[in-house]
Structures are given as C-alpha cells and as structure tokens.
Amino acid sequence: MNAEPSTRIAVLDFGSEPTGTRVAARLNTMFTNDAAREFTLIDSDLARAAARGIGFQGSTNLTVQEARDLGAAIDCDFYFLGGAQTVRRLPSNGPAYFDSYASIFLVSARTGRLILWERPLVRRDSADDAEKQLLQNLSSEEVRHRYVDAIRRALEDERAGRASAVDAPPPVIEMMSDGDDDKDKNMRAPQPYRRVKPPYSQAAALAEVEAIVDVLADIDARGEVTRIDIARWAGYGLDQSVIDTVKQMHFFPAMRDGRSVPMRVLLRYNFRKPPK
Numbered sequence: 108m109n110a111e112p113s114t115r116i117a118v119l120d121f122g123s124e125p126t127g128t129r130v131a132a133r134l135n136t137m138f139t140n141d142a143a144r145e146f147t148l149i150d151s152d153l154a155r156a157a158a159r160g161i162g163f164q165g166s167t168n169l170t171v172q173e174a175r176d177l178g179a180a181i182d183c184d185f186y187f188l189g190g191a192q193t194v195r196r197l198p199s200n201g202p203a204y205f206d207s208y209a210s211i212f213l214v215s216a217r218t219g220r221l222i223l224w225e226r227p228l229v230r231r232d233s234a235d236d237a238e239k240q241l242l243q244n245l246s247s248e249e250v251r252h253r254y255v256d257a258i259r260r261a262l263e264d265e266r267a268g269r270a271s272a273v274d275a276p277p278p279v280i281e282m283m284s285d286g287d288d289d290k291d292k293n294m295r296a297p298q299p300y301r302r303v304k305p306p307y308s309q310a311a312a313l314a315e316v317e318a319i320v321d322v323l324a325d326i327d328a329r330g331e332v333t334r335i336d337i338a339r340w341a342g343y344g345l346d347q348s349v350i351d352t353v354k355q356m357h358f359f360p361a362m363r364d365g366r367s368v369p370m371r372v373l374l375r376y377n378f379r380k381p382p383k
Contacts, residue, residue, distance in 0.1 A: 113147040114258060117154040117186040120165060121209065126238050130191040130209045133245045137254070145255075149183050157181045165190070167212050168318045170339040171219030178216020185222075185258055188212050193238045206230050207237035209245070210314065212342055213254060215261050223257040224342035226314055280325055282371045297326040297358040297370055305352040305376055308344030312381065316341070320349045320376045328367040330358040338373065349376050 118134045121127035131151070138148045157180045167189055169177070178186060191209035198204075208228040215222050227244055231237035244250065311318075318341035325334040335353050340346050353374060361370035 113144055114185065114262065115147050115149055115183040116258075117149040117181045117183040118151060119158055119163075119186060119188040120155060121188075122165070122190040122192065124192045126193045126207060126209075126241070127191040129238070129242055130189075130211075130245065131187075133242050134187050134211075137245075137251050149181060154181050154183070154186070167210065168339065168341050169214075169219070170321065171337065174214050174219035174221075174340075175216065178214065178219070181216070183216050185216060185261070186214055188214065191241075193234050193241075195234070202232075204230055204232055205234045205237040207234070207241040209241060210342075213257055215265070217265055218261075220261075220337070221340040221342060221346070222261045223254065226310065226343070280369050280371050282323075293364045295362040297330065297361045297372055300357045300359070303352050303356055305345070305348040305378075307378055307381060308348050311341075311343040311345055311378060314343060315380050316343050316345070316378065317380055318343070318345060318378050320345050320378065322349055322353055322374050322376075323371055324353055324374055325369065325371050326358050326360060327369045328360050330360040330367075332356060332358070333369075341378070345376075345378055349374075 116138045118131050118138075121131045135148060135151060138146045158177060161176060161180045163177055163180075165188070166173075178184075189210040189212050191207075193205055193207040196204050196206055206228055208226060210226045211224065212221055213223040214220070227241060229237050229240040229244065231240060305320075319339055320337070320341050321339035323334075323336045323338050324332050327333050332353060335350055337346050337350070360367040361372075362368070
C-alpha cells in the first residue's frame with residue numbers, strides 16, 4: 108500500500124524589511140524538520156520565482172481564483188504570505204517605543220481560500236527586543252500546532268467537500284453578471300430591502316487595513332440568502348464581518364418574465380480606514 112504523499116508547503120516573501128525576511132525564515136524552519144514527513148517544504152527561491160513569474164507582487168487581498176493560480180504556479184498545497192515590520196512609534200503622551208509585527212496569511216492552493224490569518228505584535232522599548240520576542244513567539248510549539256491544525260482541518264474539509272459534491276451535487280443556480288439586467292429587459296437583479304454596511308473590525312482598525320471583500324450570495328425565489336461564499340478575502344476579521352452582515356439581509360428576489368427566480372449575485376464591500 109502506497110503511503111499518502113506529504114503536504115507541500117511554501118513560504119513567500121513577507122516584505123523587503125529585515126523583520127519580514129526573518130519572519131519568512133522562521134516559518135520555513137517551522138516545516139523544515141518534520142520527522143513524521145507529513146510536510147514537504149518547497150524551496151523558497153523556487154516559490155518566489157514562480158510567484159514573480161505570474162506577476163504576484165505581494166498582495167494579501169486576493170480573489171480565490173488569483174489564490175488558486177498562485178498556488179498552481181508554485182505547485183504546492185498550502186502557502187504562507189504576508190508582511191512584517193519593526194517600526195518606531197512616537198505617541199503624543201509618552202516615550203517612544205517599537206512595534207514588531209507580522210501579518211500572516213495561510214492559504215489553500217486547491218481552493219484559494221484563506222484558512223488562517225493572524226497578526227502577532229510585540230511592543231518593546233528597543234527595536235531589537237521587539238523583533239527578538241516576535242521571532243521567539245513564532246518559534247513556539249503552540250504556534251506550529253495552530254498552523255498544522257489549520258492545514259489538517261482544511262484538508263479534511265476539502266476531502267469532505269469533494270465527497271459531498273459527488274454524492275449530492277449542488278443545485279445549478281444562474282449567476283447574475285454586471286449588466287445582465289440591462290441586456291435582458293425581462294430580468295431584474297435581486298435588490299436588498301435595505302443596504303447594510305458591515306462593521307470595520309477591531310483587528311482591521313489596529314492594522315489600518317484598506318481592502319475589498321467580495322462574496323457570492325445565492326438568493327432564492329423568496330429573496331432569502333441560502334449560501335454565501337467568499338470570492339475575495341482580506342483577513343483581519345473583515346471576511347467574517349461581511350458574512351455575518353449578508354446572513355442578516357433580505358432581498359426582493361430576482362425576476363424574469365414577471366416570475367421570481369433564484370439567482371447568484373456578487374456583492375462587493377470596500378473597507379477604508381476610518382478618519383482619525
């Protein structure tokens with residue numbers, strides 16, 4: 108009986124700052140010494156070259172298709188990307204200090220989904236102390252277990268999803284594209300009873316994130332949301348903020364020839380930093 112192939116992991120650049128280089132190296136080390144041979148680490152130079160070859164420039168706000176394309180170019184199962192810096196802060200009411208942080212995104216190459224994100228941050232009086240503590244935190248077994256568990260759960264979810272698709276294929280539902288209701292005067296897109304703005308998450312506020320989240324929502328013939336899939340993810344709790352908001356929405360259903368019909372629509376949410 109053949110052994111199951113190991114899971115291929117890649118770590119992309121975490122920015123051009125020295126902290127980013129060291130964080131990427133620390134993540135690489137996390138999967139280098141794998142006695143159980145559960146994981147295979149792809150050479151970092153090869154992974155970066157493959158990413159550059161398809162024009163990837165370090166974005167952490169990808170569509171699931173862009174994320175799949177990136178994973179296919181690298182030829183991996185999961186990959187890490189993000190950014191890391193150590194910066195000096197000058198508060199108006201106290202002495203200067205240094206923040207060392209890493210924005211870490213773990214992506215499934217098969218599905219293009221963001222399966223984990225986090226932004227560990229360490230604050231110290233000196234840049235060296237802040238970065239040293241950040242790297243030490245990323246070296247802990249607790250962090251490695253969290254990443255490994257996320258990968259294992261994603262693998263299991265993907266296996267279950269494939270099996271479910273074979274046993275009970277999802278119903279075919281028409282996708283409403285931009286301009287469709289202009290081309291077909293007998294068709295009207297679903298319309299929400301009222302526009303609801305997803306809240307800007309605390310994690311996004313702390314990181315001052317600006318991003319776009321796209322979701323595909325299936326709206327049934329009664330105007331109720333039956334399914335939500337993230338089509339462009341952002342992390343920082345913004346994806347969940349959008350999902351929670353769309354779940355609460357109600358729509359006037361799509362109409363064709365005077366009859367209500369189920370329809371899949373793309374909903375886009377732009378998040379901008381609140382004014383200070």
